[in-house]
Amino acid sequence: MIPARDEIATVAAVVAGVRASLGCHVLVVDDASSDGTAAAARAAGAMALELPLGLGAWGATQAGIRYARRHGYAGVITLDADGQHQPDSLGELFKAQAASRANVIIGTCTERLSRAKRIAWHYLRLLTGLRLADFTSGLRLYDARAVAILAGPAASLLDYQDVGVLMLLAKRGIAIRETPVPMSPRRAGHSRVFASWPVVARYLLHTTILCVAQIDAGRRQGKHSAKERHA
Amino acid sequence: MITGQITAAILGVGLTASILYLVRRDHLHGPYALWWFAVAAATFVLGVFPAVVPWLGSLTGIFYAPVLPIIVGLSLVLIRLLKLDIDRSRQERRLRRLTQKLAILEQELDRLGGRSVASPQGRGDDDED
Numbered sequence: 331m332i333p334a335r336d337e338i339a340t341v342a343a344v345v346a347g348v349r350a351s352l353g354c355h356v357l358v359v360d361d362a363s364s365d366g367t368a369a370a371a372r373a374a375g376a377m378a379l380e381l382p383l384g385l386g387a388w389g390a391t392q393a394g395i396r397y398a399r400r401h402g403y404a405g406v407i408t409l410d411a412d413g414q415h416q417p418d419s420l421g422e423l424f425k426a427q428a429a430s431r432a433n434v435i436i437g438t439c440t441e442r443l444s445r446a447k448r449i450a451w452h453y454l455r456l457l458t459g460l461r462l463a464d465f466t467s468g469l470r471l472y473d474a475r476a477v478a479i480l481a482g483p484a485a486s487l488l489d490y491q492d493v494g495v496l497m498l499l500a501k502r503g504i505a506i507r508e509t510p511v512p513m514s515p516r517r518a519g520h521s522r523v524f525a526s527w528p529v530v531a532r533y534l535l536h537t538t539i540l541c542v543a544q545i546d547a548g549r550r551q552g553k554h555s556a557k558e559r560h561a
Numbered sequence: 562m563i564t565g566q567i568t569a570a571i572l573g574v575g576l577t578a579s580i581l582y583l584v585r586r587d588h589l590h591g592p593y594a595l596w597w598f599a600v601a602a603a604t605f606v607l608g609v610f611p612a613v614v615p616w617l618g619s620l621t622g623i624f625y626a627p628v629l630p631i632i633v634g635l636s637l638v639l640i641r642l643l644k645l646d647i648d649r650s651r652q653e654r655r656l657r658r659l660t661q662k663l664a665i666l667e668q669e670l671d672r673l674g675g676r677s678v679a680s681p682q683g684r685g686d687d688d689e690d
Contacts, residue, residue, distance in 0.1 A: 359664070377672075379664040385657055393661035400665065486654045 331398065333390035333468075334411035335361040338370050344409070345374035347417030357397060358411070361390040367411075387468070388488050388495065392480060395472070399481040406477055410468040419511040423471040426509035433476045433504040436462065437469035439513035450534060454493060457541045460500060462508055465492040469511065476504050493537045497544045566611055573608020577601040596641070 332348075334341050341358060348356050358371035362384035371378045379393055391408055398406045407423060409415040415437065423435045440463050447464075454465055472480065479485070479502050480495065488494035499506060580601040584594045606613060607630060618626025 377668060379661075379668050381660055381664045383656075383660045385660055389657055389661070392657075393664055396661055397665050397668070483654060483658060486657050487650060 331357045331359065331391070331394035331406050331408050332371075332376070332411045333359045333361060333387055333394065333408065334363065334367045334371070335384070335387075335390070336363045336365045336367060337411035338363070338365040338367050340413040341367050341411045342370045342374040344411055344413055344415075344417065345371055345376040348409070348420065349375055351417040351420055352407075354407075355403075357394050359390040359394045361385060361387070386489055388490055389486075391468075392485060395477050396481045399477050403474075403477070405471060405473045408468055408470050408472070414513050414515065415469045416512060416514060419469075419513075422509055422511050423469070426507060427471055427473070430507045431505070432507035433473045434499060434506045435471040436464065436467050436506065436508045437471075437511040438462075438464040438467050438508050439511060440464065446530065450530070453534070454537065454541070457538065458493060458497060460493075460496055460506070462496070462506070464508070465496065466490065469513075479504065489536070490533070494540050497540070501544065569611060570608045573604040573606075577605040600637075 332341065332344060345356050345358065348354070356371075356376040357379065358368065358376045359379045360368035360371070360381065362381050368378040368380045379397060381390060381393060385393070394408070395406055407420055409417075409420070419437065423437055426432075426435045447466075451463065451465055455461065476499055479499060485495060485498055488498070496506060580589070580597045583589045584598065589597055614630060615626045618624070618629055621629065623629050
């Protein structure tokens with residue numbers, strides 16, 4: 331499932347890549363694009379949801395997750411439409427899931443993280459208690475249990491797919507793991523979160539408030555994984 | 562009569578009248594109408610009978626009674642603002658979910674439409690341009 335906003339330059343190649351690599355149904359969620367992203371996705375053989383109002387990256391992702399839940403899919407893989415996630419590496423997510431039996435697998439590429447991101451993630455690790463290397467990676471595998479939680483209204487007011495989503499999952503006892511995957515540099519477009527310093531500052535401020543309000547969630551996840559290790 | 566009291570009375574009566582008018586014209590409805598009606602009543606009483614203020618002051622033990630309506634008024638404004646943001650968040654959640662549902666249903670409708678396009682009684686594509 332691929333959330334996309336004005337990604338007509340890359341979306342068709344990503345759709346074709348995923349179809350060649352996994353042969354699964356591909357759903358592109360067009361976040362009120364003005365450039366015909368949805369049409370390009372359909373032409374490439376994907377199904378497409380067209381949001382009439384822009385809901386942001388997470389709002390678009392959730393639309394896809396709700397679609398998956400409605401149609402009884404066993405799980406959802408999300409990846410970015412800008413081509414930074416390589417379709418051939420999607421198998422890694424399944425392997426990691428089979429190995430760890432986690433509900434959510436996040437594909438991360440730690441070499442690609444900028445210094446600003448490293449600092450921000452270190453701060454978020456301290457704040458949330460979630461032991462993750464990359465909080466915003468859009469390359470994820472959600473199983474049916476995670477999909478059921480994320481499709482609900484509790485996840486509808488979140489703006490980014492990162493901390494809020496992960497905290498919500500952690501709070502409900504969902505196991506989250508990361509697996510390293512190779513990533514290409516973005517061909518077009520840019521990070522919605524790390525666009526400019528004022529945006530980053532606002533993002534971190536929002537996230538801090540969210541974390542302080544949910545201070546127990548990540549720690550609970552820590553306890554869950556501790557229990558698993560003992561078992 | 563002191564002029565200040567006349568001003569207060571005019572303000573109180575004016576506010577009461579305009580709120581009643583808005584409720585009457587259905588511009589304010591439901592719980593909002595009740596809230597603003599209470600505000601109108603309070604303004605009216607305070608404007609027309611300013612003696613209520615020192616009386617309330619002695620009742621609550623506040624020495625400088627004129628500050629009492631200001632404190633109460635400000636706290637009510639704060640509560641109102643908070644309630645407004647809570648309502649706004651709820652509406653935003655509903656709006657987002659509706660938007661997503663609309664896109665999902667539209668996609669399903671398209672798929673069904675593609676399958677049943679041969680149906681002779683089909684009336685589903687009235688709004689196609």
